[in-house]
Amino acid sequence: MPDPAAVARNDQLQAASAEAASWLAQRGAGEGTSLPLDQAPPWLKEAHQSFAEAVEARAATYCLHLVGRGPQVVVIQAEYPEEALCRACAQARAPHRFCLTCCRGAGTSSPAGGVEDTFESSAVVYSRVRCPTCVERAALDDSHPDVG
Numbered sequence: 001m002p003d004p005a006a007v008a009r010n011d012q013l014q015a016a017s018a019e020a021a022s023w024l025a026q027r028g029a030g031e032g033t034s035l036p037l038d039q040a041p042p043w044l045k046e047a048h049q050s051f052a053e054a055v056e057a058r059a060a061t062y063c064l065h066l067v068g069r070g071p072q073v074v075v076i077q078a079e080y081p082e083e084a085l086c087r088a089c090a091q092a093r094a095p096h097r098f099c100l101t102c103c104r105g106a107g108t109s110s111p112a113g114g115v116e117d118t119f120e121s122s123a124v125v126y127s128r129v130r131c132p133t134c135v136e137r138a139a140l141d142d143s144h145p146d147v148g
């Protein structure tokens with residue numbers, strides 16, 4: 001039997017998803033592409049999994065702006081996947097984010113504090129940043145798939 005709270009939450013998530021898409025578009029993320037979770041990159045699967053587990057265990061935290069204010073976009077930053085943030089809080093953190101690959105400061109060459117990848121899943125925006133060095137290294141690895 002469906003839990004009414006879960007149904008309500010799901011409705012809210014769907015209502016907010018169009019908003020998430022336009023927020024990403026405004027930030028230059030371009031048209032969203034939908035991505036089946038089994039094709040998601042590992043960092044995204046991990047962030048999604050950690051957040052889902054935290055919600056399940058009631059260990060997830062939500063910034064104050066997300067509580068009791070109706071449907072809105074939730075941002076999960078991959079370095080703290082058990083924390084749900086509103087967009088303003090997510091942006092306020094941007095300069096302090098660190099590279100998900102090497103854990104060093106991501107650099108301040110972009111507003112995201114590095115190179116940011118975002119994925120939208122229903123109304124949740126998942127985001128990671130990497131420093132330019134790690135992005136370059138990953139691109140090299142990708143161009144030699146037989147090596148790794």
Ligand SMILES: [Zn+2]
Nearest residue numbers: 063065086089
């Ligand atoms: Zn907030």
Ligand SMILES: [Zn+2]
Nearest residue numbers: 099102131134
């Ligand atoms: Zn790095």
